[in-house]
Amino acid sequence: MxxxxxxxxxxxxxxxxxxxxxxxxxxxxxxxxxxxxxxxxxxxxxxxxxxxxxxxxxxxxxxxxxxxxxxxxxxxxxxxxxxxxxxxxxxxxxxxxxxxxxxxxxxxxxxxxxxxxxxxxxxxxxGAVQEAVLNFGRLRLDFAQRSVELAGERVKLTPTEYDLLKALASHAGKVLTQRYLLQEVWGGHHYESDSHYLRIYIGHLRKKLEEDPTRPKLIMTEPGIGYRFTLQDEV
The missing domain is CATH 3.40.50.2300 (Response regulator)
Structure with a gap:
């Protein structure tokens, strides 16, 4: 690093x-x-x-x-x-x-x-984010296999959940706006009223990946803007 x-x-x-x-x-x-x-x-x-x-x-x-x-x-x-x-x-x-x-x-x-x-x-x-396998502490993403492991155990994600996690993890450490994530995962044109889709699926991911979904450490909310997937060295 x-x-x-x-x-x-x-x-x-x-x-x-x-x-x-x-x-x-x-x-x-x-x-x-x-x-x-x-x-x-x-x-x-x-x-x-x-x-x-x-x-x-x-x-x-x-x-x-x-x-x-x-x-x-x-x-x-x-x-x-x-x-x-x-x-x-x-x-x-x-x-x-x-x-x-x-x-x-x-x-x-x-x-x-x-x-x-x-x-x-x-x-x-x-270009580090172009790697086929990303590791974030206990979390491992294999893009080639479309697989996700947490502490060595396979995590079952729906296709939409996986696509959302991939978008977040591929830009780990960056703030991604709600509009960007809606476009990246669902495609087409989206508006503020569609942000509830995003909140629902973010909630699904937190339940499956976070130790305490009510106090997330991986997927952080940037109020009014979007979400940030955190890195180990972030303060």
């Missing part, structure tokens, strides 16, 4: 000197290299010229919206982007995720959580 992260170059796009200083100290302490940009224009220049491994992008920039930067970058790059936002509205977070962000962190944030999110994004960029 550390080999994935060691020496990774992270571009921090934020116009607040205090935030950049805080991030520089902490990122360097975790063996990351940090470069900086204070505006959207500078961010686009740095991404195109310096080719960082990951971007931490503040949405409130002096020259243009961070969302505009996100959309522009996504036209030509799949670089991992984690949005830093002081906005609490679920709609803003959903817009960032559906606009191409890999994740978001709300200010003020925990450095431990941010570093864990960075590691997840770098791991995804490295």
């Amino acid at each position: 550390e080999q994935v992260n060691k020496g990774a170059r992270i571009l921090v796009v934020d116009d607040e000197p205090q935030i950049r200083k805080l991030l520089k100290v902490n990122l360097q302490a975790h063996q990351f290299e940090m470069i900086e940009a204070v505006s959207g224009e500078e961010a686009i220049y740095q991404i195109s010229r310096e080719h960082p491994d990951l971007v931490l992008l503040d949405l409130g920039l002096p020259d243009q919206s961070g969302m505009d930067v996100l959309h522009l970058v996504r036209e030509w790059s799949s670089i991992p982007i984690i949005v830093l936002t002081a906005k609490e509205r679920d709609a803003d977070k959903i817009a960032a995720l559906e606009g191409g962000a890999d994740d978001y962190v709300t200010k003020p944030f925990s450095m431990g959580e941010l570093v864990a999110r960075i590691r997840v994004a770098l791991r995804h960029a490295g």
